[in-house]
Amino acid sequence: MCLGIPGRIVDRRDDAGLAVGTVDFGGVRREVCLAYVADEVDVGDYVVVHVGFAISKVDEDEARRTFEVLREMSQLDELEWMAEVADAAERVSSPVEVAP
Amino acid sequence: MKYLSEYRDPELARSLVERINRTVTKRWTLMEVCGGQTHTIVKQGIHEVLSDAVEMIHGPGCPVCVTPLEQIDRALHLAARPDVVFTSFGDMLRVPGSECDLLQIKARGGNVSVVYSPLDAVQLALSNPDKEVVFFAVGFETTAPANAMAVWRAKELGIENFSVLVSHVTVPPAMVAILEDPDNRVQGFLAAGHVCTVMGWKEYEPLADKYEVPIVVTGFEPLDILEGIWMAIRQLEDGRHEVENQYVRAVRREGNRPAQELVSKVFQPVDRGWRGIGTIPASGLGLRPELAAFDAERKFGLEGIHAEESPECRAGDVLRGHLKPYECPAFGTSCTPENPLGAPMVSSEGACAAYYNFGRMQAAARA
Numbered sequence: 019m020c021l022g023i024p025g026r027i028v029d030r031r032d033d034a035g036l037a038v039g040t041v042d043f044g045g046v047r048r049e050v051c052l053a054y055v056a057d058e059v060d061v062g063d064y065v066v067v068h069v070g071f072a073i074s075k076v077d078e079d080e081a082r083r084t085f086e087v088l089r090e091m092s093q094l095d096e097l098e099w100m101a102e103v104a105d106a107a108e109r110v111s112s113p114v115e116v117a118p
Numbered sequence: 119m120k121y122l123s124e125y126r127d128p129e130l131a132r133s134l135v136e137r138i139n140r141t142v143t144k145r146w147t148l149m150e151v152c153g154g155q156t157h158t159i160v161k162q163g164i165h166e167v168l169s170d171a172v173e174m175i176h177g178p179g180c181p182v183c184v185t186p187l188e189q190i191d192r193a194l195h196l197a198a199r200p201d202v203v204f205t206s207f208g209d210m211l212r213v214p215g216s217e218c219d220l221l222q223i224k225a226r227g228g229n230v231s232v233v234y235s236p237l238d239a240v241q242l243a244l245s246n247p248d249k250e251v252v253f254f255a256v257g258f259e260t261t262a263p264a265n266a267m268a269v270w271r272a273k274e275l276g277i278e279n280f281s282v283l284v285s286h287v288t289v290p291p292a293m294v295a296i297l298e299d300p301d302n303r304v305q306g307f308l309a310a311g312h313v314c315t316v317m318g319w320k321e322y323e324p325l326a327d328k329y330e331v332p333i334v335v336t337g338f339e340p341l342d343i344l345e346g347i348w349m350a351i352r353q354l355e356d357g358r359h360e361v362e363n364q365y366v367r368a369v370r371r372e373g374n375r376p377a378q379e380l381v382s383k384v385f386q387p388v389d390r391g392w393r394g395i396g397t398i399p400a401s402g403l404g405l406r407p408e409l410a411a412f413d414a415e416r417k418f419g420l421e422g423i424h425a426e427e428s429p430e431c432r433a434g435d436v437l438r439g440h441l442k443p444y445e446c447p448a449f450g451t452s453c454t455p456e457n458p459l460g461a462p463m464v465s466s467e468g469a470c471a472a473y474y475n476f477g478r479m480q481a482a483a484r485a
Contacts, residue, residue, distance in 0.1 A: 019153065019154075019180065019181045019182060019207065019209060019256075019257055019258070019260075019261065019465070019467060020152055020153070020154050020179070020181075020257070020258055020260040020261070020310060020312040020313060021154055021312075021338075022260070022311075022312045022315070022338075022368070023122070024120065024121035024122055026120070034275075035274070036271070044120075044122075048234075051235070051237060051264075051267065053267065053376070054263055054374055054376045054377040054380075055374070055376075056376075057376075064120065064121060066312070066315060066368050068260055068261065068264065068312060069207065069234065069235050069236065069261060069264045070234055070235025070236075070237060070238070070264065071235065071263060071264040071267070073260065073263065073312065073315045073316055073374055073377060074315035074316075074368045074369070074370075074374060076121055076367050076368060077366065077367050077368070078367075080366040080367045081121055081366075081367035083366070084345075084366055084367060085124065088130050088133075088134070088341060088345065089130065091130075091133060091134070091137065092129060092130050092133035
């Protein structure tokens, strides 16, 4: 039930004292209450929406940073794997060199 | 979709799985609190690929599952009244009460309406002045700000034909109940990311300290969950017990202040019954006395409705992590998503339905 979907604010307005706006979720648009994030968001910002309410602004810098860390980790794994393969190859080939 | 699909990258997921498997020196036991996380874990088979490194116990964080039978019966009673339009989130409609569910009441002519936002229920009250519109206000801290706003809006607009049947629950007291259980096996928690967007994580710091458990605020996509598990495992391996935040793109330590303020203007902590578990002190939210005019239980005199749970349903043991869904004798036989005995088989976030729908019972039975 605590499902929250990230979407981009495409417009915002006032509905009888309540901050509301239209949020685009990958092409599907819905009216969303922006009252809880009104002071920190503008049109173009991403928000996490739950049951028609924006409950948090998506921190795009943090999102990018998390992703970079994950990517680096995965590349690191790949490097480690390549190093392991190289080591193994060396162990296999070195006796041949030593043999004569 | 931006900020969603990139967190499902299979290559990054594989790398995290390998990392977790390489890091552990023993098998650890973690609990994901939120039903949304249970859904992802079981659907993606995360608990299976990590089964040598970590046992995942599925927590009680599914509001549909823990709403007490008594409140369901009260909802059914209201929905059957000819003067009432009963409004609810869609996932409450098939939760079995003592005799039937809301969908059956609707089929018999009851006026039951599914709303997307609680503000839609307020709008319905405005456009139907000759009817009493009742909204079923269930959920955790994530949903409380939306439901609080509906009550506040009705008050501001002077709407008298709107009321709420409240069954709100909060996460930290449930975690304490799990940790205080003498049979507890949980060594670390993935805290519910969206609950923390609202509440932040300050209230978890004393828990991590007192019970010496790592708590990692975690998101809902497969990469979020894998990274959350990895962070918790690293803490356990290092002998640390801190609150860490994996879900940095959406959660700040102090949470959402304006949301917290309105929630505490509308609601106050109350003792709350959890279906299958029993009453946990101060684990729920109820309307503040000055907003009693919006309290459906009072307005319609529902206090006299009480209910007894079915002894055949072992939902309480499942929700506390003592029983895997497939270990329940009723699982898949007398209890299926079509004919559920208990709520965890109804909600897509319920552990029983997740195992049933994703065919995990055989694989799990081998483990």
